[in-house]
Amino acid sequence: MDEFGAVTSLAASQHGVVSRDQARSCGLSDRAVDRLVRxxxxxxxxxxxxxxxxxxxxxxxxxxxxxxxxxxxxxAVGPTAARLWGMQGPMPGPGYEHVHVSAPGRGSGASAGVRRHGWDVPAGETTVRGGLRLTTPGRTVRDTVLLTDRYCAVSVVDSALNLGLVDRGDLxxxxxANAGRIGAPRSRAWWTEADGRAESTFETRLRLVLTDRGLAPQELQYPVFTAAGELAGRADLAWPDRGVVAEADGAGPHTLPEALFADRERHNRMAAAPGRLVLLRFTWSDLRHPDQIAEMVRAALTAPQALREAGEPTPGSGGAPPP
Structure with missing residues (x-):
């Protein structure tokens, strides 16, 4: 293998990057490296x-x-480590592309797309994944909660639970373990808001919006059955006592036309389930208007109660297959 082939092979094992020193060790001269860059x-x-x-x-x-x-x-620590583990929660925006890294003895601060933290991360809280050094899932969640806002923090904990990276009993x-660290007091209550049944950060954020307005869902991933007893789908959020379910429609399911069709078909099956379920659908853009979300849910929840008071048939929960 020639020098260039050796460097290319090394870079392939390092996610496509190589240092000048490594290129030299493979036999490439500084002049050759500069020429490749130019x-x-x-x-x-x-x-x-x-x-x-x-x-x-x-x-x-x-x-x-x-x-x-x-x-x-x-x-790699905090939001960066969370993304490397596949946890949902960190959102595109200012600082999203920063690499959060702990490098003891090198100070801290942000510069050129890197956010350095001067933490002394014990060896037992680090691991190697895909050739990258990063914090363990538990330490990753701990650090991310301190560095982000409530919506992101709870979403990350939800995702870590859902992926099986941490156990609820460990929360x-x-x-x-965060006691005494900057950000620990303000984030203490966030840990109790986590729910591993949430399957996306959108579901988490929607749940928090409603919980803050006294409309916390009774169930998550609620099963809805057809008249034949088949599973029509699982509603992201549900209020079974009121016959209301809600879906958090993220961008992902709608990327391809066939995915959009399948998603709508699932919604139609749930809407047609016995008991006349009220099906609400929300998109990411709706999160810009949290009070309107609450108004829609509150209106849907009060409608069944009005039917009860009038003595008319009420929507069933749809949560159990018909006999």
Whole structure:
């Protein structure tokens, strides 16, 4: 294998990035590296770290580049580690693309897309995943809760629970382990709001919006059955006593026409279930108007009560298959 092939092979094992020192060790000269950069075959990601593949570097490549610069003790933490574990919660926006990393002894602060933390992360709270050093799931959740707002924090805890990365029985211990850290007092109550049944950060945010307005759902992922006793679908949020269910329609299910059709078909099955369920659907844009969301849900919840008082048939819960 020639020098260029050796560098390419090494970069492939490092999410497409390689340092100048590593290129030298493979036999490439500084002049050759500079020529590759000038010709745009390589792109500079960090000082003396380059991406050998075209296109913007994904998160894993940017994390690896930072770790090549900061050394073997640099560990991805907080929202960055959460994303690497596949936890939902962190949202695109200011600071979303920052690489959060702990590098003891190198100070802290934000610069050039990197947010450095001076934490001394014990060896037992770090691991290697996909060739990247990052905090364990429990430590990742602890750090993220301190660094984000309530909506993001609860979403991350929900997601970690849903993915089986942490156990609900461990939440009290994780919260206690944050005692004395900056952000611990304001986030203490957030741990109790987590629910691992939520399958997306949108569901979590919708649940919190309604809970804050006295409309907390009675159930999550509520099963709705057809007249034949078959599962029509699972409603994201439900108030079985009132015959009301709600769906949090994220962008994902609607990316392809066939996915949109399947989603609508599922909603139609639930709406046609015995008991005349009231089906509400919300999208991400609705979150900009939380009070209107609450008004819609409150109106749906009070309608069945009016029917009861009038002595008319009321919507059933749909939660159990018909006999």
């Amino acid at each position: 010709s745009r075959r390589w792109a500079k990601v960090r000082p003396n770290v380059y991406r050998v593949e075209p296109g913007p570097p994904p998160l894993a490549a940017r994390v690896k580049a930072v770790q090549l610069v900061l050394g073997p003790r640099a560990v 009290a211990e994780l919260a206690a």
